[in-house]
Amino acid sequence: xxxxxxxxxxxxxxxxxxxxxxxxxxxxxxxxxxxxxxxxxxxxxxxxxxxxxxxxxxxxxxxxxxxxxxxxxxxxxxxxxxxxxxxxxxxxxxxxxxxxxxxxxxxxxxxxxxxxxxxxxxxxxxxxxxxxxxxxxxxxxxxxxxxxxxxxxxxxxxxxxxxxxxxxxxxxxxxxxxxxxxxxxxxxxxxxxxxxxxxxxxxxxxxxxxxxxxxxxxxxxxxxxxxxxxxxxxxxxxxxxxxxxxxxxxxxxxxxxxxxxxxxxxxxxxxxxxxxxxxxxxxxxxxxxxxxxxxxxxxxxxxxxxxxxxxxxxxxxxxxxxxxxxxxxxxxxxxxxxxxxxxxxxxxxxxxxxxxxxxxxxxxxxxxxxxxxxxxxxxxxxxxxxxxxxxxxxxxxxxxxxxxxxxxxxxxxxxxxxxxxxxxxxxxxxxxxxxxxxxxxxxxxxxxxxxxxxxxxxxxxxxxxxxxxxxxxxxxxxxxxxxxxxxxxxxxxxxxxxxxxxxxxxxxxxxxxxxxxxxxxxxxxxxxxxxxxxxxxxxxxxxxxxxxxxxxxxxxxxxxxxxxxxxxxxxxxxxxxxxxxxxxxxxxxxxxxxxxxxxxxxxxxxxxxxxxxxxxxxxxxxxxxxxxxxxxxxxxxxxxxxxxxxxxxxxxxxxxxxxxxxxxxxxxxxxxxxxxxxxxxxxxxxxxxxxxxxxxxxxxxxxxxxxxxxxxxxxxxxxxxxxxxxxxxxxxxxxxxxxxxxxxxxxxxxxxxxxxxxxxxxxxxxx
Amino acid sequence: xxxxxxxxxxxxxxxxxxxxxxxxxxxxxxxxxxxxxxxxxxxxxxxxxxxxxxxxxxxxxxxxxxxxxxxxxxxxxxxxxxxxxxxxxxxxxxxxxxxxxxxxxxxxxxxxxxxxxxxxxxxxxxxxxxxxxxxxxxxxxxxxxxxxxxxxxxxxxxxxxxxxxxxxxx
Numbered sequence: 001x002x003x004x005x006x007x008x009x010x011x012x013x014x015x016x017x018x019x020x021x022x023x024x025x026x027x028x029x030x031x032x033x034x035x036x037x038x039x040x041x042x043x044x045x046x047x048x049x050x051x052x053x054x055x056x057x058x059x060x061x062x063x064x065x066x067x068x069x070x071x072x073x074x075x076x077x078x079x080x081x082x083x084x085x086x087x088x089x090x091x092x093x094x095x096x097x098x099x100x101x102x103x104x105x106x107x108x109x110x111x112x113x114x115x116x117x118x119x120x121x122x123x124x125x126x127x128x129x130x131x132x133x134x135x136x137x138x139x140x141x142x143x144x145x146x147x148x149x150x151x152x153x154x155x156x157x158x159x160x161x162x163x164x165x166x167x168x169x170x171x172x173x174x175x176x177x178x179x180x181x182x183x184x185x186x187x188x189x190x191x192x193x194x195x196x197x198x199x200x201x202x203x204x205x206x207x208x209x210x211x212x213x214x215x216x217x218x219x220x221x222x223x224x225x226x227x228x229x230x231x232x233x234x235x236x237x238x239x240x241x242x243x244x245x246x247x248x249x250x251x252x253x254x255x256x257x258x259x260x261x262x263x264x265x266x267x268x269x270x271x272x273x274x275x276x277x278x279x280x281x282x283x284x285x286x287x288x289x290x291x292x293x294x295x296x297x298x299x300x301x302x303x304x305x306x307x308x309x310x311x312x313x314x315x316x317x318x319x320x321x322x323x324x325x326x327x328x329x330x331x332x333x334x335x336x337x338x339x340x341x342x343x344x345x346x347x348x349x350x351x352x353x354x355x356x357x358x359x360x361x362x363x364x365x366x367x368x369x370x371x372x373x374x375x376x377x378x379x380x381x382x383x384x385x386x387x388x389x390x391x392x393x394x395x396x397x398x399x400x401x402x403x404x405x406x407x408x409x410x411x412x413x414x415x416x417x418x419x420x421x422x423x424x425x426x427x428x429x430x431x432x433x434x435x436x437x438x439x440x441x442x443x444x445x446x447x448x449x450x451x452x453x454x455x456x457x458x459x460x461x462x463x464x465x466x467x468x469x470x471x472x473x474x475x476x477x478x479x480x481x482x483x484x485x486x487x488x489x490x491x492x493x494x495x496x497x498x499x500x501x502x503x504x505x506x507x508x509x510x511x512x513x514x515x516x517x518x519x520x521x522x523x524x525x526x527x528x529x530x531x532x533x534x535x536x537x538x539x540x541x542x543x544x545x546x547x548x549x550x551x552x553x554x555x556x557x558x559x560x561x562x563x564x565x566x567x568x569x570x571x572x573x574x575x576x577x578x579x580x581x582x583x584x585x586x587x588x589x590x591x592x593x594x595x596x597x598x599x600x601x602x603x604x605x606x607x608x609x610x611x612x613x614x615x616x617x618x619x620x621x622x623x624x625x626x627x628x629x630x631x632x633x634x635x636x637x638x639x640x641x642x643x644x645x646x647x648x649x650x651x652x653x654x655x656x657x658x659x660x661x662x663x664x665x666x667x668x669x670x671x672x673x674x675x676x677x678x679x680x681x682x683x684x685x686x687x688x689x690x691x692x693x694x695x696x697x698x699x700x701x702x703x704x705x706x707x708x709x710x711x712x713x714x715x716x717x718x719x720x721x722x723x724x725x726x727x728x729x730x731x732x733x734x735x736x737x738x739x740x741x742x743x744x745x746x747x748x749x750x751x752x753x754x755x756x757x758x759x760x761x762x763x764x765x766x767x
Numbered sequence: 768x769x770x771x772x773x774x775x776x777x778x779x780x781x782x783x784x785x786x787x788x789x790x791x792x793x794x795x796x797x798x799x800x801x802x803x804x805x806x807x808x809x810x811x812x813x814x815x816x817x818x819x820x821x822x823x824x825x826x827x828x829x830x831x832x833x834x835x836x837x838x839x840x841x842x843x844x845x846x847x848x849x850x851x852x853x854x855x856x857x858x859x860x861x862x863x864x865x866x867x868x869x870x871x872x873x874x875x876x877x878x879x880x881x882x883x884x885x886x887x888x889x890x891x892x893x894x895x896x897x898x899x900x901x902x903x904x905x906x907x908x909x910x911x912x913x914x915x916x917x918x919x920x921x922x923x924x925x926x927x928x929x930x931x932x933x934x935x936x937x
Binding site: 216220509553595598599600603604607609613614615619731 | 815816818819820821823825829830831832835836837838839845848849850851867868869870922926929930
């Protein structure tokens, strides 16, 4: 299995360590088997451990070990339930041999061959029908077994000799003892356990949770360090005031005529001068110390972050075999190649990555790879190829799963989605090929009518996407029909440290994952266009919806600048231009969970403490992008059965007005805008409206007065008025209702559904 | 709900429990005195600068850090549809632990621990809407009437309203 020598050398220490652990685990399980106390799970685990060990050994080039383990696997499979007897003993013996073999030539030499042969010999003699013969006599068959192995009569030395096996365990030609009484195994158990105790410890193992804790502390310390720097700056500012004092003392000295007073003032001047230089020196040292400490803490945090990364091989090792088996079940041929298994990743991510990968790989085998005959007909090799490759990209982990199968046909996807009612006809017609592929990730989608044996059992690509986005990552798919499909998963490599772009809404700070921010800049209104009620900007050849972050998050604020700051964010194939009040730069923060109570809240993925004592909430790009699109995209399918209303919208904040207008338009209504109460009043005179929607706090004429004026004008008495305000207090509502408003909606709670319901209530549904 | 059943045979602990005053933690808000089981409160803090939560209901005005933890602020006034508790630099909040949830409850003023004779505890007079919905009892001490809140239920309700679907398991 082709891994480069360089990688092999890098992995070797870790392989030694895990192998030792694995062997220990296997020995433990074997002992349970011997005792007849092994549960089904334990047996499964045992089989799994052996299998993994074999795979890893092969990958690392230890052919000898993998041969021995392979033989052990076979022997274990044939093992009877009741009296495994000698077989277990031989297996344990093989276990002992494995760790020393790590330092021996990779082919394991004669020792490995001998061991493997012995295990195979035992296999030949183990009764294939367990139970029946098992009770009879496990010992006698050992004799032929022994004679079958030429060099070693039986590799079972007398019990007391066990410690010696540490030195050269596989090669024990000396001992001539034959059959072993079952009791002997138990005697040997103890010394065998010691065998692993004194292996050289080049590394120690630390519980990941503890490492997490240390990492979190280091993150907090880092923030404290930044605070210290801030404090020393303040200190410098305070010390700078000495200067003024000393100037004044000098001025005073010049004025004092009295000799004795003059002497005193002179002394004071000297004192102040000394004090001043001392404090300056102190301040300089202090500032230096603080920034040194901070820099060291930065390194510390980063190192701990790296230390807690676990290689992906733990998850990926099983795939090659699994792919082969899966393909066979379906009468296909497929091989799986894993690249970059040594890439490290956060434990939490590693654990959550398994299921999505299993699903994607199954998907490749099930839907991608064709039957051998079809492949040959298409001029491809008989066996399909599934490649899983992982690599770190900055602080990001990218994993691709690709096959060279039939690919995905966007037209077929479109048709299927239409048939399943996932999209409407109009939408289907307008979907680009790329957008059609995105449909694969919608709940309830599967290109095959029948769920496959292998994949498609309830879990779909939607679950894959959900899981990966839950990790702060994204999944995208590319396909070349007839040539293959590639799924790309991107996610942060570590969850504890993250690069974020800090943005401001009012005085509050929020973080956008830096990996999702394509660029930042100022948004010139003349660059934006309005397409069917959606405000959009062309950015790098792509139309992106423009949304203000404040209203999008149902927060007040919203830039009043003519050319506001904007961040272009991306999630998979979709993006949005997010308008913010200000940018506070990009930096690496220690991510904290936002606390149990806030778990699952929309938009928030985590939090980070800032030096000034504030919390920056970290926002989820997928949530932002989907909310931005929802706010900006007309809901075509919904709009048809609703009455199209002419609405006058009055709001003095341009951004808020835009967000509200977009929402109303997305519900299929026609919207005219007015910038304050007076303007609204004027427009109302000139137009025919079904509904008036107004903000409360506005210059010139506020919303309450506008409502009063409208309601007291006979012509408009029946015009429904909705007040949309950021004020949610009950007395505010009362004020609105007292003035005559028909509904009061809080800006923070604007959801398309509830707005639509309110409009229906006020204006009726039927046209 | 603590009730004093007429007991003829008082014995051991029961007797001690019955006779003892009950300790509650008392806050002033909504123009009245409100209290809840004292052990729920871990400490009282001055609120740091808040960061507003996106798309959050009004009764969660924001989050702040406390000892390295990010805690949400709960405004009971807004939860029960009354006026908001004004948050200023001097505003103090009680950090409470209710099951898995940890939140900071803001108040107009913190009165602290009060002991209320158990015999004065009465069931709430009504279960009308608003804050009365969360009353578990009404008690009296020297300073006057105290409304005893069923804080765990209140926090649970707040959580359910803030994260309707129970939240992702992520």
